[in-house]
Amino acid sequence: MPNRPLDETTVTRLVQDASTAPSMHNAQPWRFRFLADSGTLELSADPDREMPRTDPDRRALHLGCGAALFNLRVSAAHAGLRPEVTLLPDPGRPLLLATVHADGTEGPSRHDPLRALYPVLRMRHSSRWPFDDTPLDDAVQASLVDAARAEGAGLVFVSDWHVQELADLVHDAEGRDDQQPERLDEMTRWTHRGAEAESATEGIPDYAFGPRMRGGAAPMRDFAGRRPLADRASATFESTPHIALLGTARDGPRDWLMAGQAMERVLLTATLKGLATSLTSHALEWPDLRGLARDPRSSMGHVQIVLRVGHGPQGPATPRRPVTDILTVVHHAGHGSGTGGP
Structure with missing residues (x-):
């Protein structure tokens, strides 16, 4: 040709x-x-x-x-x-x-x-809304693992006890951020509210924050931070979230680029199968917490991203x-x- x-x-x-x-x-x-x-x-x-x-x-x-x-x-x-x-x-x-x-x-x-x-x-958007507790089919999980492997990365679905550990790490990261205003300032730069959100071409607008979590175990960052959002609803999130860790054997720029491609292949594959997804990097922003995010039962060398996958609403486009x-x-x-x- x-x-x-x-x-x-x-x-x-x-x-x-x-x-x-x-x-x-x-x-x-x-x-x-x-x-x-x-x-x-x-x-x-x-x-x-x-x-x-x-x-x-x-x-x-x-x-x-x-x-x-x-x-x-x-x-x-x-x-x-x-x-x-x-x-x-x-x-x-x-x-x-x-x-x-x-x-x-x-x-x-x-x-x-x-x-x-x-x-x-x-169609792929990060959904910061509650998912339901419907189990993921084994074949679906296998297809997501295969998607990561096709791009040179690993994907591991974690057990319930490690899901709670990851949620605790997010809370730990939030507490540490409270002690370092410069970190909160970076997040504030990339979040938008009100009229600013409607005209933004970048960052996270307030309509994509999702409801405030009042219960559940999903390890998620709250983009409202320490600035409460007026009229924001609260909701109970899933009690048994499906969380996967995507990682690589090594941890350099080439590995990060490979992991980014694997991450998107997993996300698009999940979307194709009618699933909703979201990502979190909050705990991974602290080197010691990032090490704790690794599932000790797996052979994964370095966790690059934490993915939440499930049956729920697709989030709004940012x-x-x-x-x-x-x-x-x-x-x-x-x-x-x-x-x-x-």
Whole structure:
């Protein structure tokens, strides 16, 4: 089959799809640059969207960018393309996280399993609402484990006793945050209320906070923090939440990018099966608590994210930045359009 080079219209669509990925506090810490002459798309970290207090090593930033990269792969498969991805291609440019060669072969990719995930790409939202206690089918759990494994990561569903341990770790993290206002200030920067929430293009708007938990065992961060939200409802959450740990054997930037892709593949697979999902990184933001989050019965080396999966309502869509803010197209002689790349 002949190669079909990506054009600017196709690249724009790919980046729009990529940007539906989850990221810590919905900061959307990615930039894309399309080099039209070479037909290469670059994915870089956006240093203006770092969280130096809560994510000093940029681990969560890499997870979010990895999720965006996976969405781009799904979108490319849907478009009949097979992009070649290189992670961390240039040691001299640490913010450059991946390159995607812009030529793809049409035809064979119609058999790509990623194509099946495209219909739910924009349906996946983090749900901070109560799920019910309906058990997850063993086959469903196995499919999510397989999704993580396909991207080089591990996924372990934890036992009830460890679910309670994780909930306790979240409470511990909240207490520690109360003693460090600079951490709360970072979260406040990325949460929006009232009229500000309606016009936001980033962060967590108040309509996505979900109800205040008055009972249940789900280990979830409360984005209202120490600022109570007027007229916010409270609800009892599931007593036996289905919690999974996603992790990797090693713990460096390449592993974080792999884990981000695995995380998104798991989330989209769960959405395709009619399940609701949410993520939490709160306890993982403290190195000692992150170590305690690991299930001692598993061989997982490093926990990268805690996932909550179950039967419940899909959460509302959180805002996304316009593609003109995150994509730069570079033409010949270095002339570009849009904003974005480093």
